[in-house]
Amino acid sequence: MPGRIIVITSGKGGVGKTTATFNIGAGLAVKGNRVVVIDMDIGLRNLDIVMGLENRIVFTIVDAINGRCRIKQALIKNRKFDNLYLIPASQSDNKDALTPESVIKLCENLRKEFDFILIDCPAGIEQGFVNSVSAADEAIVVCTPEVTSIRDADRVIGLLYSRQITPKLLINRIVPEMVAKRDMLNHKDVLEFLSIELIGLVPMEEQVIICTNNGIPLVTRKASKAGEAFLRVAMRINGDSNLPIEVPKNHKSFWDKIGVRLKKK
Amino acid sequence: MFNLFKWFKCFKKSGQSKETAKKRLQITLLYDKLEISKDILDDLNQEIIEVISRYFMIDKNALTLDFRKAHHEHLSVLTVNTPILGSKLKKAGS
Numbered sequence A: 001m002p003g004r005i006i007v008i009t010s011g012k013g014g015v016g017k018t019t020a021t022f023n024i025g026a027g028l029a030v031k032g033n034r035v036v037v038i039d040m041d042i043g044l045r046n047l048d049i050v051m052g053l054e055n056r057i058v059f060t061i062v063d064a065i066n067g068r069c070r071i072k073q074a075l076i077k078n079r080k081f082d083n084l085y086l087i088p089a090s091q092s093d094n095k096d097a098l099t100p101e102s103v104i105k106l107c108e109n110l111r112k113e114f115d116f117i118l119i120d121c122p123a124g125i126e127q128g129f130v131n132s133v134s135a136a137d138e139a140i141v142v143c144t145p146e147v148t149s150i151r152d153a154d155r156v157i158g159l160l161y162s163r164q165i166t167p168k169l170l171i172n173r174i175v176p177e178m179v180a181k182r183d184m185l186n187h188k189d190v191l192e193f194l195s196i197e198l199i200g201l202v203p204m205e206e207q208v209i210i211c212t213n214n215g216i217p218l219v220t221r222k223a224s225k226a227g228e229a230f231l232r233v234a235m236r237i238n239g240d241s242n243l244p245i246e247v248p249k250n251h252k253s254f255w256d257k258i259g260v261r262l263k264k265k
Numbered sequence B: 001m002f003n004l005f006k007w008f009k010c011f012k013k014s015g016q017s018k019e020t021a022k023k024r025l026q027i028t029l030l031y032d033k034l035e036i037s038k039d040i041l042d043d044l045n046q047e048i049i050e051v052i053s054r055y056f057m058i059d060k061n062a063l064t065l066d067f068r069k070a071h072h073e074h075l076s077v078l079t080v081n082t083p084i085l086g087s088k089l090k091k092a093g094s
């Protein structure tokens, strides 16, 4: 069966596309799939450093597309996972170095070898976005529960529909304490505006920054709720469509709260 | 001065800012999509009231315009909601 090509996009920058791409990719690999993640942020690459592979880049996607190397040579294998590969972005070229047609051709080749091709889309809706979504069969829109991000996600969802792609929504950086205080939109509020199918809810968590510091994935961390949430997204993509979506909860336990109260007094 | 007052209100209501966010988003997404302004909406509202008033007695203040997006069909749906208090007498000769 040919592999599935999924773009991770958002419109707004900094909402967690790269973090999501790596961790969903790692989750799919953990479940036994052959996965390649592609950094399409030409000129501002990040996926390599998030994955801890920044010192191993020889060739990039631009080299592979322009025939300066074979596709295989641009694939960097992740040491921790046998079946997770990265195709890094180039840092020196600009976004015009690629065209939708050339990206489609590359992905069509990759889908013969891999079960999943995940495309980490750059922010914005210009050339980099067009290159990223042209090849995709499916899309995950990442947003945070903030007005700016929701507005941009709404725009991107419209653009995806016009390309006959029905996207799914991943809400990242949820702070349950703020949701409880009604100072942050909850996932139902967000879904009122972006009426598409939900694929996951990821809490804001220190572990994300710690894992990024170390260049390792969250999904294999037992203690990480965000990692668990990303793993469940991967499992849902992998066909476990009945897996319920967990709403991030106030992680402070009853006893913690009592403790805080006692300290205050 | 007015802004200062607004700020003050914000502080007072702290802990519920999501309601403000929701209201602002509702209007913003609608305007983004249809590229119409609040003024145009108000004009539309006024004209609809005038048209309906020719046929029915309505409560002008109770009339609401509701825009909903239907992503899947690329459409926006406009629903006009108004209680009808009674019908007007038919004009002679009609």
Ligand SMILES: Nc1ncnc2c1ncn2[C@@H]1O[C@H](COP(=O)(O)OP(=O)(O)OP(=O)(O)O)[C@@H](O)[C@H]1O
Pocket (backbone or CB within 6 Å): A010, A012, A013, A014, A015, A016, A017, A018, A019, A020, A041, A046, A121, A122, A123, A172, A173, A174, A202, A203, A204, A205, A206, A208, A209, A212, A226
């Ligand atoms: N759930 C989370 N909890 C805490 N921090 C997070 C979470 N998700 C993402 N971050 C942090 O937010 C920042 C932006 O994340 P990331 O780089 O994945 O976003 P992006 O959408 O790829 O950004 P860009 O648009 O620049 O490519 C990073 O510093 C990342 O560590």
Ligand SMILES: [Mg+2]
Pocket (backbone or CB within 6 Å): A017, A018, A019, A041, A046, A120
């Ligand atoms: Mg990124």
